[in-house]
Amino acid sequence: MTLIKSISGIRGTIGGPAGQGLTPLDVVKYTAAYGAWAASQATTSKLIIIGRDARLSGEMVSRLVAGTLQGLGFDVLDLGLSTTPTVEMAVPAKGAAGGIILTASHNPKQWNALKLLDAHGEFLSAEAGERVLELAESDSIDFATVNKLGKYTTDDVFLAEHIAAILASPLVNVEAIKAKNFRVVVDAVNSSGGIAVPQLLAALGVETIEKIHCEPTGEFAHNPEPLPEHLRDIAKVLEKGGFDLGIVVDPDVDRLALVSENGEMFGEEYTLVAVADYVLGYHGGGNTVSNLSSTRALRDVTEKHGGTYTAAAVGEVNVVTKMKETNAIIGGEGNGGIIFPELHYGRDALVGIALFLTHLAKSGLKMSRLRNSYPNYFISKNKIELTPDIDTDKVLVEMEKRYAKQPVNTIDGVKIEFDKEWVHLRKSNTEPIIRIYAESDSNATADHLAQKIIADIKEIISKK
Numbered sequence: 001m002t003l004i005k006s007i008s009g010i011r012g013t014i015g016g017p018a019g020q021g022l023t024p025l026d027v028v029k030y031t032a033a034y035g036a037w038a039a040s041q042a043t044t045s046k047l048i049i050i051g052r053d054a055r056l057s058g059e060m061v062s063r064l065v066a067g068t069l070q071g072l073g074f075d076v077l078d079l080g081l082s083t084t085p086t087v088e089m090a091v092p093a094k095g096a097a098g099g100i101i102l103t104a105s106h107n108p109k110q111w112n113a114l115k116l117l118d119a120h121g122e123f124l125s126a127e128a129g130e131r132v133l134e135l136a137e138s139d140s141i142d143f144a145t146v147n148k149l150g151k152y153t154t155d156d157v158f159l160a161e162h163i164a165a166i167l168a169s170p171l172v173n174v175e176a177i178k179a180k181n182f183r184v185v186v187d188a189v190n191s192s193g194g195i196a197v198p199q200l201l202a203a204l205g206v207e208t209i210e211k212i213h214c215e216p217t218g219e220f221a222h223n224p225e226p227l228p229e230h231l232r233d234i235a236k237v238l239e240k241g242g243f244d245l246g247i248v249v250d251p252d253v254d255r256l257a258l259v260s261e262n263g264e265m266f267g268e269e270y271t272l273v274a275v276a277d278y279v280l281g282y283h284g285g286g287n288t289v290s291n292l293s294s295t296r297a298l299r300d301v302t303e304k305h306g307g308t309y310t311a312a313a314v315g316e317v318n319v320v321t322k323m324k325e326t327n328a329i330i331g332g333e334g335n336g337g338i339i340f341p342e343l344h345y346g347r348d349a350l351v352g353i354a355l356f357l358t359h360l361a362k363s364g365l366k367m368s369r370l371r372n373s374y375p376n377y378f379i380s381k382n383k384i385e386l387t388p389d390i391d392t393d394k395v396l397v398e399m400e401k402r403y404a405k406q407p408v409n410t411i412d413g414v415k416i417e418f419d420k421e422w423v424h425l426r427k428s429n430t431e432p433i434i435r436i437y438a439e440s441d442s443n444a445t446a447d448h449l450a451q452k453i454i455a456d457i458k459e460i461i462s463k464k
Helices: 024-039 058-073 084-093 125-134 156-166 174-180 193-203 230-238 267-281 298-304 316-326 349-363 367-372 392-402 443-462
Strands: 005-008 009-013 048-053 074-081 098-102 111-117 152-154 183-187 208-212 247-251 257-258 288-291 309-311 330-332 338-341 378-385 414-418 421-427 433-440
Touching: 005 125, 009 024, 024 058, 024 098, 024 111, 024 125, 048 058, 048 084, 058 074, 058 098, 058 111, 058 193, 074 084, 074 349, 084 098, 084 111, 084 156, 084 349, 111 247, 156 193, 183 193, 183 230, 193 208, 193 247, 193 316, 193 349, 230 247, 230 257, 230 392, 230 414, 247 349, 257 267, 257 349, 267 288, 267 298, 267 330, 267 349, 267 367, 288 298, 288 316, 298 309, 309 316, 316 330, 316 338, 349 367, 378 443, 392 421, 392 433, 392 443, 421 443, 433 443
Parallel strands: 048 074, 048 098, 074 152, 183 208, 183 247, 288 309, 288 330
Antiparallel strands: 005 009, 009 111, 098 111, 247 257, 330 338, 378 433, 414 421, 421 433
16 A cells, blocks of 8 residues: 655555554645645635546545535635646636646556645645645644635536636637537546546537547556557547547546647647747747756757746656746647646646647647647656665766766756756655656667766666
8 A cells, every 4th residue: 555645746556554554544634734735825714625537546545625614614616527737727716725637647546646736726836735734733723613614615617617617718720720620539448538638629519539448437447557568448449540530538537649631649748839839930039948858849949939948846846837937938848738828837738639620620730640740759767766865966966077078957856957858866755766868869879868867877876
């Protein structure tokens, strides 16, 4: 059993002893801590928005969260089976003090999590997250008396408001999409995307929608992380012909993966690249942001449009902070996360779909041709396990020194650039490992670069 407590939320496997998994006691403990934090903020609102994905533990966890918040005196508006970006948008729209999304994102079905939002519908800052963790370990939480208990209401229509806001964007061209008569296959891994994505597509004028794994049962039909090795079912449908593209989302619909008309993966990294290309073209340039572990292709596309690309530390809250600092018009993460600030500052697969379909329609290209129009890079993902006695931070400092003649970025681990290649080293916050991502214009070169860095790390360790 596993329980991971971090500033971005609480996640764990369901069951087991309290403190070792995400048990009912843990759900109440951390929800109460979040509620106490929310009550301490400069807001008069006593409303918290909640929503969940379709995983099996969702209803149970949702009831525990709602009851705890009511016990703190908060009114709870439950969006029920929803998406992460929908809850994010509902928080400011309803004037709420915050929100909790009950989802473990791409983790398997035995996992669940509490994703915590502030009054802007954005993930908590590091400072706020630390305060929630402190409150969880204290005895200072004060619950409401019987006459001040919060009320519980539900809302199953806000998804329609989310979709209406997407369609209202001047960058979303419904008529262009309708005119193409796109034939689309959707894989929503039997979670809430099975409701949200077809509803969005219908609103965009897509009439032919082949749904696979779209029943929101929570019984994930395959590993829910939308990686190529997990998407053979949708690839097989597309390989047979007759469709223009495939759309894949993770259980809470904040990550978007695309599949070309021939069954080939468009590439999660290239979801953001393609959408950014369209948004930058529409605006005649602009700034972009992604995290340090994302493909260089976004920088290439941004500079082609005369804009400036900036890298942020890994983590959505860090990307959002950097986007605000640089006034970026589009950003996100290489895992298929699109952040379109015109709508809201959160990864949103639904707005990503609408922008991409507009781009595809206006380009007049097939998916495979559009993908080939972008710089081709390959990322090799590796890790090296360390013994607990090794000081990981010192190893990273030594690597920084070793490559001091190269451009080095240390805002999040160590990223070393070599012309159009790079390698990014990050220590894990939960286990004694260093993650090593390397990118080049060929798989073989990326793998070779990663292995060279791994050899350097082993040499440093051996001298300790």
